[in-house]
Amino acid sequence: MKAVFAALACSTVLAGPALADKIFVSNEKGNSVTVLDAATLEVIHTIQGMQRPRGITASPDGKHIYVCASDDDLVRVYDSATYEELPSLPSGPDPELFVLHPSGNPLYIANEDDNIVTVVDVVTRQVLAEVPVGVEPEGMGVSPDGKIVVNTSETTNMAHMIDTSTYEIVANVLVDSRPRFAEYTPDGHLLFVTAEIGGTVSVIDTATNEITKKLTFEVAGILPEALQPVGLRVTADGAKAYVALGPANRVAVIDVANLEITDYLLVGQRVWQLGFSPDGKFLYTTNGNSNDISVIDTATDEVTVSVPVGEQPWGVVAVATP
Amino acid sequence: MSKLNGAICGLGLLALGLPALAESVEYRVAVIRVDAPGPMPISRLDLPPDDLGLAGADLGTADNATTGSFLGQSFVTETVVATPETVEAELQRLLDAGITYVVTLADAETTVRLADIAGDRALVFNALATDDALRGADCRANLLHVAPSDAMMTDALAQYLAWKRWDEVVLIAGSHPEDQALAAAYRHSAEKFGLRIVEERVYEDTGGARRTDSGHVQVQKQMPVFTQGLPAHDVVIAADRAGVFADWLPYHTWDARPVAGSAGLVPESWNPAQEAWGGTQFQTRFEKSAHRPARPEDFQAWMALRVIGEAATRTKGGDYGVMHDFILSDKFDLAAFKGQKLTFRDWDGQLRQPILLVAGNVVASVSPQDEYLHQVSQLDTLGTDRPETECKK
Known part of the structure; x- marks a missing residue:
C-alpha cells in the first residue's frame, strides 16, 4: 500500500490540478461500489453488477480498481475514470482479500474456502500459482520490496510468509485467534497482524519472524469481547498505525516507534477496513453496520465527518484519477 | 462399527519450507456415538443421517491436520458407533489403546457413565447431551461440555x-x-x-x-x-x-x-443457515466433505476436535497433562464462527457460546441480546452462572 501511495503522490505532483481524488467503497450487501469525490465527499457514481464485493484495491497508477466479487468467484476490474468494467481476473473460489505486488503485478488472492492463495497475472489474466496455506486464508500483505507476501489463515491462526519468486512458504508465525489482516511498515522491518477473536495485534520482527510485542486494547464501557481488531493501515512515514476494532466502533491509533496505543477514535458501527487518501491526509473507515464511512484527519486524529454509502460497506481504496 | 480417519496431513509438503521441526507429535482422539432406540422425528426432513456428528468430527480432524502440518503435529481420529450395551467395552478398548481424548455423542446417563470409566485416563468432551444436571449435580472433573446446556x-x-x-x-x-x-x-x-x-x-x-x-x-x-x-x-x-x-x-x-x-x-448451537462471522466458510467446507448440511451435532463434534487441536497448537505439542491444564486455563480460547471467543467455565466445564435463534430458513437473532450485561462475560447471562452452580467437582 505504501508503494502505491508513493507512486500516486509522485503523479499528483507531475500532473497538478488535473487530478481529482476519488474514494471507492465496496458494499458487501449492496452488491455495488460507491464512488465519492474525495474533495466534496459527494457520491458521484455507483458501480453495479457484482455479487458480494469485499476486498478492493487499486493499481499503482490509480487507473484500475480491483474488486473481490466473492459470490461471483472472480476479481472484477474497473476503469477508475470511466467506471467501465474491464475483463475480469480469475480468482479461485470465494475471494475475500487480496494484495497487489508493489509493481502492480501480480495479484495475490486469499481463497477462504479452499485453503489456498491464488497468484494471478493482471495483464495476461493467467493464474501463475496456487499456494496451499492454512484453513480459511484471509488477510494478505506484501513486503515493501515485494519479496514476501504474507497470508493469514483464520482457523489455523498463522501468518504464512510466502516467497514471491518461488511461491514457497518460508516461515509460519503462530498468532492469536482468527487473524484477519496483515500490513508491513514502509521500511519493511515490522509486520502487523490483527487477530479478531484473540483481540490482539501481533507485531512481528521481519528479520527473525518472531513476535516482539502483542498489542491489546481497552476502552472504558466497551466489553472486552467487542474489541475485535480487523483492518489495519500504517502511515506512509511509518509513524502511526490505525486499527479498526469492529463492533467496538473505534479505530485505535498506534505509535509505531513505541508500539503503544495513543488514542481511540469513535467512528461508525462495526468498523471493518481502512484506506488512506492519496496524499495521506485522511483515513477512510468502512462502517459495516451503519452503512457509512468515517473520515479521519490524520494530522489531528479527529473524526471529521461520516458519509452514507451503500449497504454494509466492506472495503475502501482512494486514488488520484484524471 | 469403528473407522479410522487418516486425516494425517495431506498437506505434509507444506512443512518443507519450515525451520527444523521438533519431532512429530501424534494426537489420537476417539469419537463415540451411542445410538439408542427412540421415536422417529415428526418430519422426514429431520431424519438423522448415518454420519450425524461423525461428519463434523471428520472436518475438525482435517482442520487440525492442516494446522498441524505446519507444526509437526498429526491427528488421528477413531470414530465408533455403539449402543448403550456395547459402549463400555468400546471405551475400555480405546483407553487400553492409549487414547486420552474422547468425544461423546450420547445421552446424559451414558455420558456420565463414560466419564467415570475414563477417570483420570482421558478427557471427555460431551458433544450432545444438553441436560443441566450434567453441568450440576452430575458434573465430573474430566468432563467438558461443548454442547450448550438446556x-x-x-x-x-x-x-x-x-x-x-x-x-x-x-x-x-x-x-x-x-x-x-x-x-x-x-x-x-x-x-x-x-x-x-x-x-x-x-x-x-x-x-x-x-x-x-x-x-x-x-x-x-x-x-x-x-x-x-x-x-x-x-x-x-x-x-x-x-x-x-x-x-x-x-x-x-x-x-x-x-x-x-x-x-x-x-x-440452537448451530444451523445450516448460519452465515455471520465467517460461518459460510464452515458451511461450505462441511458440505463439501459431508455432502449434506451441518446439524448442531456436527458443529458440536467439530468444536470438540477444534478444542483439542487449538490446545495442541498453543501448547506446541503438549502432552496430556499440559493440554488438560491449558484447556481449563484462562489462556484457552476457541474461534468457532460465533463472533467472539469461546472459553470454558471453570465451575462446571461448560463452553460459553452465543446461541442462535432459528426461525425456519433463517437465523432470526442471536443471544445474548445486547441489553443483558454481565460483570465477567456477557455469555454468562446464558445458563448457570458461578454463584448458582450445583457442581462440586
Whole structure:
C-alpha cells in the first residue's frame, strides 16, 4: 500500500490540478461500489453488477480498481475514470482479500474456502500459482520490496510468509485467534497482524519472524469481547498505525516507534477496513453496520465527518484519477 | 462399527519450507456415538443421517491436520458407533489403546457413565447431551461440555422474548422426563428474565406411528382443541425434547400466537443457515466433505476436535497433562464462527457460546441480546452462572 501511495503522490505532483481524488467503497450487501469525490465527499457514481464485493484495491497508477466479487468467484476490474468494467481476473473460489505486488503485478488472492492463495497475472489474466496455506486464508500483505507476501489463515491462526519468486512458504508465525489482516511498515522491518477473536495485534520482527510485542486494547464501557481488531493501515512515514476494532466502533491509533496505543477514535458501527487518501491526509473507515464511512484527519486524529454509502460497506481504496 | 480417519496431513509438503521441526507429535482422539432406540422425528426432513456428528468430527480432524502440518503435529481420529450395551467395552478398548481424548455423542446417563470409566485416563468432551444436571449435580472433573446446556438455550430464547416484550407465555411440555426437565429450564429462565407463565399444559405422548397416510387431517383438529381456552398470552413455548408434538403447533394453535422453543423460533448451537462471522466458510467446507448440511451435532463434534487441536497448537505439542491444564486455563480460547471467543467455565466445564435463534430458513437473532450485561462475560447471562452452580467437582 505504501508503494502505491508513493507512486500516486509522485503523479499528483507531475500532473497538478488535473487530478481529482476519488474514494471507492465496496458494499458487501449492496452488491455495488460507491464512488465519492474525495474533495466534496459527494457520491458521484455507483458501480453495479457484482455479487458480494469485499476486498478492493487499486493499481499503482490509480487507473484500475480491483474488486473481490466473492459470490461471483472472480476479481472484477474497473476503469477508475470511466467506471467501465474491464475483463475480469480469475480468482479461485470465494475471494475475500487480496494484495497487489508493489509493481502492480501480480495479484495475490486469499481463497477462504479452499485453503489456498491464488497468484494471478493482471495483464495476461493467467493464474501463475496456487499456494496451499492454512484453513480459511484471509488477510494478505506484501513486503515493501515485494519479496514476501504474507497470508493469514483464520482457523489455523498463522501468518504464512510466502516467497514471491518461488511461491514457497518460508516461515509460519503462530498468532492469536482468527487473524484477519496483515500490513508491513514502509521500511519493511515490522509486520502487523490483527487477530479478531484473540483481540490482539501481533507485531512481528521481519528479520527473525518472531513476535516482539502483542498489542491489546481497552476502552472504558466497551466489553472486552467487542474489541475485535480487523483492518489495519500504517502511515506512509511509518509513524502511526490505525486499527479498526469492529463492533467496538473505534479505530485505535498506534505509535509505531513505541508500539503503544495513543488514542481511540469513535467512528461508525462495526468498523471493518481502512484506506488512506492519496496524499495521506485522511483515513477512510468502512462502517459495516451503519452503512457509512468515517473520515479521519490524520494530522489531528479527529473524526471529521461520516458519509452514507451503500449497504454494509466492506472495503475502501482512494486514488488520484484524471 | 469403528473407522479410522487418516486425516494425517495431506498437506505434509507444506512443512518443507519450515525451520527444523521438533519431532512429530501424534494426537489420537476417539469419537463415540451411542445410538439408542427412540421415536422417529415428526418430519422426514429431520431424519438423522448415518454420519450425524461423525461428519463434523471428520472436518475438525482435517482442520487440525492442516494446522498441524505446519507444526509437526498429526491427528488421528477413531470414530465408533455403539449402543448403550456395547459402549463400555468400546471405551475400555480405546483407553487400553492409549487414547486420552474422547468425544461423546450420547445421552446424559451414558455420558456420565463414560466419564467415570475414563477417570483420570482421558478427557471427555460431551458433544450432545444438553441436560443441566450434567453441568450440576452430575458434573465430573474430566468432563467438558461443548454442547450448550438446556439452561443456556432457554435463557437465550427468554432474553429475546423479553426484548420483544412478549412476556406472557404459555408453556406446553411433553410427558417424557426429558421434556419435563426442559420445561423446568424454561420456568427458571422465565423467572430470571421477567416472563410470566400464564398457564402450563402437558401434551401426553400416547404413542403411535410417526407418520400415517392421513397426515395432517386429525392433527388439524386436535391441536386447536388442545390449545383452546388459554388465558391471554403473547407466545406459546413448547418443551418437547422427545419430538412428539411441537412441530405440529405452529399455525394450529387456537389463538393466533407465535410458537417458540422446540418449534417455531428454536434456540440452537448451530444451523445450516448460519452465515455471520465467517460461518459460510464452515458451511461450505462441511458440505463439501459431508455432502449434506451441518446439524448442531456436527458443529458440536467439530468444536470438540477444534478444542483439542487449538490446545495442541498453543501448547506446541503438549502432552496430556499440559493440554488438560491449558484447556481449563484462562489462556484457552476457541474461534468457532460465533463472533467472539469461546472459553470454558471453570465451575462446571461448560463452553460459553452465543446461541442462535432459528426461525425456519433463517437465523432470526442471536443471544445474548445486547441489553443483558454481565460483570465477567456477557455469555454468562446464558445458563448457570458461578454463584448458582450445583457442581462440586
